[in-house]
Amino acid sequence: MQCGVPSWQETEKTLGVIGTPLVNTHSHFLRTATYGDTLDIHTSIPEWREKSFVQRYRVMRAANLIMECDEVRIFAGRRADNPEAIRALPIPPEIRSLCD
Numbered sequence: 001m002q003c004g005v006p007s008w009q010e011t012e013k014t015l016g017v018i019g020t021p022l023v024n025t026h027s028h029f030l031r032t033a034t035y036g037d038t039l040d041i042h043t044s045i046p047e048w049r050e051k052s053f054v055q056r057y058r059v060m061r062a063a064n065l066i067m068e069c070d071e072v073r074i075f076a077g078r079r080a081d082n083p084e085a086i087r088a089l090p091i092p093p094e095i096r097s098l099c100d
Contacts, residue, residue: 003098015092016077025053031066033059039066045099051075051088091099 013016033039040060047054052074061069075095076086 003010005098007064010037011092011095012077015091015095017075017089017095018078020053020073021076021077022071022073025069029067031061033061033066035078036060040058048091048096051090053091079082 005011006008006014008017008019011018038061041058044056044058046056052072055071055073057063057067057069059069074088075091077089079085079087085091
């Protein structure tokens with residue numbers, strides 16, 4: 001949203017995109033954190049593919065990396081033969097350009 005990506009209600013109307021569901025994830029924990037710690041979460045997209053992208057989270061406490069997580073997500077639309085089911089869509093260039 002900070003980059004200007006419209007709501008999923010809007011992208012469904014204009015692009016047929018209903019969301020970006022998670023299809024794979026991998027986390028690596030390096031240090032512990034506890035209640036009261038101030039943590040910063042940094043999010044980036046290090047890789048774009050045709051119908052999916054990698055979203056990376058880095059959880060930091062000051063200069064210390066606590067945890068790093070990579071998620072693979074797809075751009076999803078409703079299937080024409082079954083609107084309750086989803087299918088992967090090519091990444092809309094207008095959304096990608098907002099997130100680069």
